[in-house]
Amino acid sequence: MVTAALLVFEDGRKEFVDSVHVHTPRDGCLLLATGAPGAGLDAAVVRAVPVAWLRYVETCGRDD
Numbered sequence: 001m002v003t004a005a006l007l008v009f010e011d012g013r014k015e016f017v018d019s020v021h022v023h024t025p026r027d028g029c030l031l032l033a034t035g036a037p038g039a040g041l042d043a044a045v046v047r048a049v050p051v052a053w054l055r056y057v058e059t060c061g062r063d064d
Contacts, residue, residue: 005032006058007049017047022059025051
């Protein structure tokens with residue numbers, strides 16, 4: 001299953017990021033990585049978003 005993330009920022013903006021899963025925050029940033037959860041070494045971090053910028057993040061399947 002391919003997952004995606006909906007980022008909701010403190011200023012009210014929303015951004016849908018397809019084909020990623022969410023990793024545990026590191027150094028104050030939420031990490032988004034390619035592939036499905038559990039991809040292990042096949043996953044690559046494609047984006048880091050400061051947690052302070054986010055109101056919340058929702059993960060879902062691509063077709064949800």
